[in-house]
Amino acid sequence: MNLTYGEYRDYWINLMKEAVQHAHQCIRSLKGIITAFNTNIDAVKTLREGDIERLAAKNAISLGDDIEIEVEEISEVKHLLKGLLKAIKTGNGFEQSISKPEVSTWISTNIKVDEVRMGGQAGISANVLATLGIENVYVHAASIPRVQAELFKEHGILIPCKKDDVVFAAPPLEAYNNQHEPMIHWVFEFHEGYTVRLNGFYVRAPKSDRFIASYDPLNSSLHIDPIFREFMRDKAVGVDKALISGFQLLKPRYPDGSTFKDKILRAREVVEEWKSTNQNMWIHLEQAYMTNAEILRFVVKELTKTIDSYGLNEVELNILVKAMDLIDEAKEVSLMDKLILIAKTLKLRCLVLHTRDFAVALTKGDVDLECTKKALWFGSMLAAARTLTGCEMTISEMMKVLKEHPLPVSLESYKHHMQLSNALSIEALKALREGFEHQGYNIVLVPALSNPKPVRSVGLGDTFTSGFLVCTPLANSR
Numbered sequence: 001m002n003l004t005y006g007e008y009r010d011y012w013i014n015l016m017k018e019a020v021q022h023a024h025q026c027i028r029s030l031k032g033i034i035t036a037f038n039t040n041i042d043a044v045k046t047l048r049e050g051d052i053e054r055l056a057a058k059n060a061i062s063l064g065d066d067i068e069i070e071v072e073e074i075s076e077v078k079h080l081l082k083g084l085l086k087a088i089k090t091g092n093g094f095e096q097s098i099s100k101p102e103v104s105t106w107i108s109t110n111i112k113v114d115e116v117r118m119g120g121q122a123g124i125s126a127n128v129l130a131t132l133g134i135e136n137v138y139v140h141a142a143s144i145p146r147v148q149a150e151l152f153k154e155h156g157i158l159i160p161c162k163k164d165d166v167v168f169a170a171p172p173l174e175a176y177n178n179q180h181e182p183m184i185h186w187v188f189e190f191h192e193g194y195t196v197r198l199n200g201f202y203v204r205a206p207k208s209d210r211f212i213a214s215y216d217p218l219n220s221s222l223h224i225d226p227i228f229r230e231f232m233r234d235k236a237v238g239v240d241k242a243l244i245s246g247f248q249l250l251k252p253r254y255p256d257g258s259t260f261k262d263k264i265l266r267a268r269e270v271v272e273e274w275k276s277t278n279q280n281m282w283i284h285l286e287q288a289y290m291t292n293a294e295i296l297r298f299v300v301k302e303l304t305k306t307i308d309s310y311g312l313n314e315v316e317l318n319i320l321v322k323a324m325d326l327i328d329e330a331k332e333v334s335l336m337d338k339l340i341l342i343a344k345t346l347k348l349r350c351l352v353l354h355t356r357d358f359a360v361a362l363t364k365g366d367v368d369l370e371c372t373k374k375a376l377w378f379g380s381m382l383a384a385a386r387t388l389t390g391c392e393m394t395i396s397e398m399m400k401v402l403k404e405h406p407l408p409v410s411l412e413s414y415k416h417h418m419q420l421s422n423a424l425s426i427e428a429l430k431a432l433r434e435g436f437e438h439q440g441y442n443i444v445l446v447p448a449l450s451n452p453k454p455v456r457s458v459g460l461g462d463t464f465t466s467g468f469l470v471c472t473p474l475a476n477s478r
């Protein structure tokens, strides 16, 4: 071993200042960012011991032998409990749609939430970016009643709207429309060690995470506000970056006869409009937890040609690999090989994996390596700081929080770095400085600052992605 954990840790701690300076520079030079398409309200409930047992008892729900049978959608309360138990058992959060409004009504009458927060990749990232000081964050909100508008930051956020036939962008509290219905997602947070004992079942969460049950007719049909579309078509010149997501909520088909394909093709048209107005715009697609393999395959087929970077976590990576049918399931395939396979198959210029221990980017030679490294590290720092407070923060707040509550540089990440340098026969210290070169990709692996008990787990991935996106180069400077 030619690199100790101490040396590895010190390398990253020393790089904090540079990553922050880089982020400051990027933020100052950014003219505008788009975040689309999913914005919603997260009604968050932190699970306390006994909560699930009480709910089941109160509603005489018993869990039979079919507990392990997966359901695609939540159409009865029992499915909600199934989803919750699965997430708790594996420690891996996921999301399911509620197909019947009665279930959503049942939840709102039977469960007292702790707080109401901004939800959806577009909504959460918009707040993170605005708090970082970006002046023009254009966000898509399929529905913007006042309760939704109030969840946005006061400064920096702009919502395209129309009055007297004029299309313009206004701060959320001027753009809201009380005719709109709120899109509510029920988020159940659980901590590592959270235990449920129910009808002979015993589950204990190996990690902290969350289960989301969403009743969201607009975002689940990937509704795109025509005013937003019209406004952004012209304004794209003044926008340097865009984050797109929300495809995970799509359904196979809709009552009007349309299918997910129609919705994805429409979204592609919108993104292509931005790109044709402004080729320099860096577009990042965040996969999120998608359960339907056919929809996921169509999303990547249609959108990966237009985007500049693609992001996902380790659970989502496995889903993608499986959906693309790239690997013989009986074989053990390393994480890195899965990433290379995906990057090659989808012809990606930049693939970003974020896990709770590390983040890794695979880029093609023309994407600046130093910039990618700082972008990943800044994203990691920002997400780590959020694990301590549960909130968005400015760069100086982030530095203060990380100084007051230092979190360890992930040991797992160090182990991963060493394994990779051994496997690829690249000197560990050299790889730290220059990244790994493998199969035509530059690979940069950056640690997370570990916090096994985050205040909130929802939004951490989006915070990482926002920090990363702020610091990527512009698309044409590749």
Ligand code: GLC
Pocket: 038, 040, 041, 042, 095, 118, 119, 120, 121, 124, 185, 212, 214, 288, 458, 459, 460, 461, 462
């Ligand atoms: C998904 C969920 C949303 C949540 C977000 C967090 O978009 O639908 O409720 O806020 O993930 O990343």
